[in-house]
Amino acid sequence: MATQIESMFAERLSERKRRLEDVVSRSDNPDDIRQLLQDVDRALDKIGKGTYGLCEKCSEPIEMDRLNVDPLLRYCLDHLSASEQRALESDLNLARDIQTGLLPKKGIALPGWQSAFHYEPLGPVSGDYCDIILNEAQDSFFFIVGDVTGKGVAASILMSQLHAMFRTLAQSGFPLSEIMGRANRIFCEASLSTHFATLVCGLATQNGNVEICNAGHCYPIVVRKNSIETVSSTGLPLGVACDSKFTTTALTLGRNDRIVVYTDGLSESTDKTGEQYGEARLKTLLRTSQVSFASEVLTTSLGDLRNFLGNVKGDDDLTVLVLQKE
Numbered sequence: 001m002a003t004q005i006e007s008m009f010a011e012r013l014s015e016r017k018r019r020l021e022d023v024v025s026r027s028d029n030p031d032d033i034r035q036l037l038q039d040v041d042r043a044l045d046k047i048g049k050g051t052y053g054l055c056e057k058c059s060e061p062i063e064m065d066r067l068n069v070d071p072l073l074r075y076c077l078d079h080l081s082a083s084e085q086r087a088l089e090s091d092l093n094l095a096r097d098i099q100t101g102l103l104p105k106k107g108i109a110l111p112g113w114q115s116a117f118h119y120e121p122l123g124p125v126s127g128d129y130c131d132i133i134l135n136e137a138q139d140s141f142f143f144i145v146g147d148v149t150g151k152g153v154a155a156s157i158l159m160s161q162l163h164a165m166f167r168t169l170a171q172s173g174f175p176l177s178e179i180m181g182r183a184n185r186i187f188c189e190a191s192l193s194t195h196f197a198t199l200v201c202g203l204a205t206q207n208g209n210v211e212i213c214n215a216g217h218c219y220p221i222v223v224r225k226n227s228i229e230t231v232s233s234t235g236l237p238l239g240v241a242c243d244s245k246f247t248t249t250a251l252t253l254g255r256n257d258r259i260v261v262y263t264d265g266l267s268e269s270t271d272k273t274g275e276q277y278g279e280a281r282l283k284t285l286l287r288t289s290q291v292s293f294a295s296e297v298l299t300t301s302l303g304d305l306r307n308f309l310g311n312v313k314g315d316d317d318l319t320v321l322v323l324q325k326e
């Protein structure tokens, strides 16, 4: 483990030790705390020996996102005791249910638009964010697809933070660029400097006007009857720099025009030869497929990805959102 990380954990553990010693001196029943103190000493001892962060069973590194949450961990995920495994499984199932509850409703009624989305975590929980938020007057709505760095539990916690932020900011009445600026500042201040989120946020009105901001995310694809275009990125991902500015792109969509927003779990899926699915293949598919509804666009796109991958399983969270003007 890198020395810098070791000294970070040494600092955290020493702080924990000081606090525990303080509590022990004031406690009537200090046995449990003494046990914890022993655990902290054992971890500090390992740092001294250079074995901190390694599983006591297999000597492989313990997962860093787990160590960050509990620096006293002694075993990697593969070597948890049966009761620890059951507890973890039950926590993850609960986390999955909570995260599923944060998704927009399937078939949500939108003013002048159809929507369809697919949200597929790689593990029990996802670092992808997908949301549709109707404004109060119900004549426009925000749509958001984002991707937090990393996967698993740590990423899913940040995903739920994005969800809470955008749910609040969407009702603020601020212009889209201002909403993105504020979301970025909050995300910067509240998350680890190693974590950021690429994200597309759009505001669509009943009459087909769409404003889109792309913060370092895969390019959304706009499909019209005789043309296809992408919305390139105009800002840094959220969480990279606190004072980032965001600009937006304005579009007008006519009847049956579509917007497809997705995460790199689609475009960067890799088949057994190492080839990536890619934006170009998706664009060709979207230009040529003869379908009428948003839900069909979604099904066709996912079907094409499955055909491309064959037996290979995806290795990232996957989200695809399709909006079609009625």
Ligand SMILES: [Zn+2]
Pocket (backbone or CB within 6 Å): 055, 056, 057, 058, 059, 060, 075, 076, 077, 078, 079
């Ligand atoms: Zn192990």
